[in-house]
Amino acid sequence: xxxxxxxxxxxxxxxxxxxxxxxxxxxxxxxxxxxxxxxxxxxxxxxxxxxxxxxxxxxxxxxxxxxxxxxxxxxxxxxxxxxxxxxxxxxxxxxxxxxxxxxxxxxxxxxxxxxxxxxxxxxxxxxxxxxxxxxxxxxxxxxxxxx
Amino acid sequence: xxxxxxxxxxxxxxxxxxxxxxxxxxxxxxxxxxxxxxxxxxxxxxxxxxxxxxxxxxxxxxxxxxxxxxxxxxxxxxxxxxxxxxxxxxxxxxxxxxxxxxxxxxxxxxxxxxxxxxxxxxxxxxxxxxxxxxxxxxxxxxxxxxx
DNA sequence: ATTGCGAGTTGTACTCTGCAACTAGAGCAT
DNA sequence: ATGCTCTAGTTGCAGAGTACAACTCGCAAT
Numbered sequence: 001x002x003x004x005x006x007x008x009x010x011x012x013x014x015x016x017x018x019x020x021x022x023x024x025x026x027x028x029x030x031x032x033x034x035x036x037x038x039x040x041x042x043x044x045x046x047x048x049x050x051x052x053x054x055x056x057x058x059x060x061x062x063x064x065x066x067x068x069x070x071x072x073x074x075x076x077x078x079x080x081x082x083x084x085x086x087x088x089x090x091x092x093x094x095x096x097x098x099x100x101x102x103x104x105x106x107x108x109x110x111x112x113x114x115x116x117x118x119x120x121x122x123x124x125x126x127x128x129x130x131x132x133x134x135x136x137x138x139x140x141x142x143x144x145x146x147x
Numbered sequence: 148x149x150x151x152x153x154x155x156x157x158x159x160x161x162x163x164x165x166x167x168x169x170x171x172x173x174x175x176x177x178x179x180x181x182x183x184x185x186x187x188x189x190x191x192x193x194x195x196x197x198x199x200x201x202x203x204x205x206x207x208x209x210x211x212x213x214x215x216x217x218x219x220x221x222x223x224x225x226x227x228x229x230x231x232x233x234x235x236x237x238x239x240x241x242x243x244x245x246x247x248x249x250x251x252x253x254x255x256x257x258x259x260x261x262x263x264x265x266x267x268x269x270x271x272x273x274x275x276x277x278x279x280x281x282x283x284x285x286x287x288x289x290x291x292x293x294x
Numbered sequence: 295a296t297t298g299c300g301a302g303t304t305g306t307a308c309t310c311t312g313c314a315a316c317t318a319g320a321g322c323a324t
Numbered sequence: 325a326t327g328c329t330c331t332a333g334t335t336g337c338a339g340a341g342t343a344c345a346a347c348t349c350g351c352a353a354t
Contacts, residue, residue: 007273012261014280015165020206021284022166035167036310042160053332060168062312067334069310089319089332096260114159115152115285126154129279132272133161136264137168145175167326182339200301209343214303236301236350 033106036061041078041095041103049082049094068090078102180253184220187213188242188250191226196241225249 002008003019022035033041040055056066070093073079078099084090095103118126148156168184171249180188187202194201203213217240220226225246242250265273 002270004155004268004270004273007270008262008265009258009279010277011260011265011273011280014277015169015261016182016186016257017284018162018280019166019169019182022162030175031166033308035163037196039160039163039167051332059164063311063333065311067332071334081323084337087320087332091333110159111155111201114155118155121282123151123154125279126151126158127288130154130157130161132279133158133165134277136276137161137164181340198301208341210302211304211344212342218303234301234351238302254319 012115029117033102037073037078038103038106038110040066040069040073040076041099044079044095045100049088049092051092055093073099179223180249182207183216184225185250185253187216187220188225188246189254189267191242192247192250194228196238196239202240220246265289 036059037057043055043058044050052066052070053063055061055070056063059066070079071082074081077096079093081091081093081095084092121129183206190202190205191197198211199217200210202208202217203210206213217226219229221228224243226239226240227243228240229238252271267278
């Protein structure tokens with residue numbers, strides 16, 4: 001087995017370990033905001049507002065799932081919908097003030113946990129690791145077999 | 148925000164994306180074996196048989212959840228229960244022949260999917276990525292009670 | 295035998311999810 | 325303009341996964 005094949009095996013195994021583990025600890029890490037809700041809010045903050053369809057595509061979720069998540073977040077007062085004047089089919093989603101505050105609070109708590117976990121990593125490794133993960137996930141969202 | 152802090156944010160976000168996606172799409176990719184089922188079968192293979200309670204403890208699942216999973220796996224003919232002659236409360240779970248075959252098959256398919264997804268990565272990047280994941284998970288299991 | 299503990303099952307309720315059918319707006323071809 | 329097709333989003337439905345609580349049954353100590 002080549003070094004590359006060994007590395008792929010390791011990546012598979014460790015990603016599986018992580019996936020299983022994340023499910024178990026998701027509730028503990030951010031009990032007031034579900035995993036998906038948190039992710040969607042974060043995306044809205046980064047993007048400065050986007051469409052439900054964009055969220056669905058980016059996270060490989062069905063549009064109906066996003067629709068319901070969005071409805072729940074709106075009900076909770078965390079986001080608001082703004083009709084796109086250019087295209088009346090489109091609702092541009094934005095964080096509300098409350099949404100920004102809640103997101104910031106949860107992010108602080110999560111960040112503390114991650115920082116502690118990654119505290120002794122050299123900066124160069126952190127940057128590379130982040131890049132690898134982005135690359136891996138980008139490839140996965142490009143329509144390839146997910147797993 | 149420093150480069151390291153930005154990287155930590157990205158790692159956090161991408162790990163979350165992956166975790167959710169892996170869980171959601173495992174069912175689509177491997178209809179006959181959910182991520183949890185796959186993990187449980189793998190554990191049974193490694194351990195050479197164990198109790199439902201052990202599975203629950205190891206994966207931080209409720210015993211009722213494990214009970215139902217086990218029932219489904221037995222219904223599917225992948226595992227069998229053997230009453231412990233020492234203690235009639237206990238059912239020792241074992242893989243069946245079929246269970247071993249299915250587990251091996253799914254493992255092969257998962258491996259192929261990972262290989263394809265990572266096919267165009269330079270070997271040096273694969274090796275580093277694998278190392279980062281191992282390091283991350285090792286730290287996670289040592290510190291915070293994740294599983 | 296009584297009491298208490300451990301293993302496992304079942305009833306119930308909830309969330310997340312996808313698929314399919316639907317509405318409605320936009321854009322293009324004729 | 326008229327119609328066809330595409331896109332954005334909603335809703336009905338079904339199913340998996342999960343937890344909690346109440347339960348049964350077997351074991352062990354007193």
